[in-house]
Amino acid sequence: MTTDSDALGTTEKEIMHATHRALVNSGYAELSISLIADELDKAKSTIYHYYDSKDDLLIRFLRFTLDRFEATINTSIGDHPKEDLNHIITTLLPCQLTEEKRQLHSVLVTLSPQALDQEVFREQFTEIDIRLTAIIENTVRRGIEADVFRDVDPTHMAEHILAMIKGTMYSRLTTNREAATGAAKASLFSYIDSHLIS
Amino acid sequence: MTTDSDALGTTEKEIMHATHRALVNSGYAELSISLIADELDKAKSTIYHYYDSKDDLLIRFLRFTLDRFEATINTSIGDHPKEDLNHIITTLLPCQLTEEKRQLHSVLVTLSPQALDQEVFREQFTEIDIRLTAIIENTVRRGIEADVFRDVDPTHMAEHILAMIKGTMYSRLTTNREAATGAAKASLFSYIDSHLIS
Numbered sequence: 001m002t003t004d005s006d007a008l009g010t011t012e013k014e015i016m017h018a019t020h021r022a023l024v025n026s027g028y029a030e031l032s033i034s035l036i037a038d039e040l041d042k043a044k045s046t047i048y049h050y051y052d053s054k055d056d057l058l059i060r061f062l063r064f065t066l067d068r069f070e071a072t073i074n075t076s077i078g079d080h081p082k083e084d085l086n087h088i089i090t091t092l093l094p095c096q097l098t099e100e101k102r103q104l105h106s107v108l109v110t111l112s113p114q115a116l117d118q119e120v121f122r123e124q125f126t127e128i129d130i131r132l133t134a135i136i137e138n139t140v141r142r143g144i145e146a147d148v149f150r151d152v153d154p155t156h157m158a159e160h161i162l163a164m165i166k167g168t169m170y171s172r173l174t175t176n177r178e179a180a181t182g183a184a185k186a187s188l189f190s191y192i193d194s195h196l197i198s
Numbered sequence: 199m200t201t202d203s204d205a206l207g208t209t210e211k212e213i214m215h216a217t218h219r220a221l222v223n224s225g226y227a228e229l230s231i232s233l234i235a236d237e238l239d240k241a242k243s244t245i246y247h248y249y250d251s252k253d254d255l256l257i258r259f260l261r262f263t264l265d266r267f268e269a270t271i272n273t274s275i276g277d278h279p280k281e282d283l284n285h286i287i288t289t290l291l292p293c294q295l296t297e298e299k300r301q302l303h304s305v306l307v308t309l310s311p312q313a314l315d316q317e318v319f320r321e322q323f324t325e326i327d328i329r330l331t332a333i334i335e336n337t338v339r340r341g342i343e344a345d346v347f348r349d350v351d352p353t354h355m356a357e358h359i360l361a362m363i364k365g366t367m368y369s370r371l372t373t374n375r376e377a378a379t380g381a382a383k384a385s386l387f388s389y390i391d392s393h394l395i396s
Binding site: 028029106109110112113115116117121122123125126129130133153155156157159160162163164165166167168169170171173174175176177180183184186187188190191194195 | 226227304307308310311313314315319320321323324327328331351353354355357358360361362363364365366367368369371372373374375378381382384385386388389392393
């Protein structure tokens with residue numbers, strides 16, 4: 001599948017990778033156009049040629065990250081709907097949150113207030129949800145067609161799984177309830193086992 | 199049950215109610231100490247006597263709101279675990295989001311980035327989750343004891359339900375996916391029916 005990000009020019013791609021490195025190395029709180037320019041080893045004006053502001057760049061970065069994530073998922077998805085579903089959930093909700101994943105998830109939490117009243121952010125958050133539910137829904141649908149899953153409503157199932165993933169992700173990043181992530185994931189997998197499989 | 203908020207002095211309670219009115223009337227983006235002082239019909243210095251900053255006041259307001267919410271839930275919870283559980287979910291995820299609820303939920307979304315790295319905010323978000331899961335967990339436990347619910351793990355069940363509620367709440371406020379809330383809720387209720395009841 002060709003994504004918007006494939007069509008990015010070389011410099012724009014470099015800016016995206018530099019943003020990723022700056023985020024992972026310095027964290028969201030420290031992130032600035034200067035820091036990204038340092039990672040890029042170019043002047044700030046290069047970045048401002050493409051993006052009006054840090055928010056503008058971060059919206060593009062969200063889409064770039066989603067494109068890359070989708071590409072990874074699509075590559076690793078195979079012919080086993082049950083394993084594919086486990087893989088999707090574990091990718092979005094890993095047992096151990098690496099520093100890289102923590103920074104990427106933190107971008108979502110940090111930008112979410114902008115989506116309350118700015119349409120350009122709402123559209124990006126809407127797009128993320130639409131593409132993630134589509135991946136989950138297609139996997140469930142494949143499982144039903146292959147008689148591996150019961151004949152459930154794939155849309156409802158996908159919304160259920162995505163809502164749980166998002167809720168757990170937010171709790172994990174904004175609370176000190178370490179055990180809650182494990183409990184929520186265990187319950188999600190047991191739900192899938194009992195509802196989709198047996 | 200006596201809460202921290204019951205112990206608040208008259209002026210502090212008035213400040214909390216004024217904050218609530220200011221939020222509902224003007225929205226989070228417009229919220230300022232001046233606006234709250236106007237609603238309170240007192241000088242800003244009265245508010246600064248109790249709270250160092252808007253964030254400081256809002257943390258207290260989160261707790262005040264949670265106390266009031268808990269009081270409402272506890273009053274309306276009866277002897278019917280199934281209806282009680284429906285009531286809790288519908289209160290947290292109403293079909294129609296009134297302007298009042300939208301502003302209150304928006305406070306959570308708006309303050310969540312602060313909880314990424316500020317302990318005082320993390321503690322408040324942790325407290326909210328702990329108290330909400332306790333309410334859900336107790337209701338599930340009562341249902342199991344009364345033989346109305348199956349013998350499930352009440353902790354896992356509560357984490358599952360809370361994660362779904364939070365994920366759905368965030369999506370509802372930050373995306374344009376109106377239908378997703380309905381689909382997630384339908385799936386949650388069907389999950390409760392099949393997993394807890396039959």
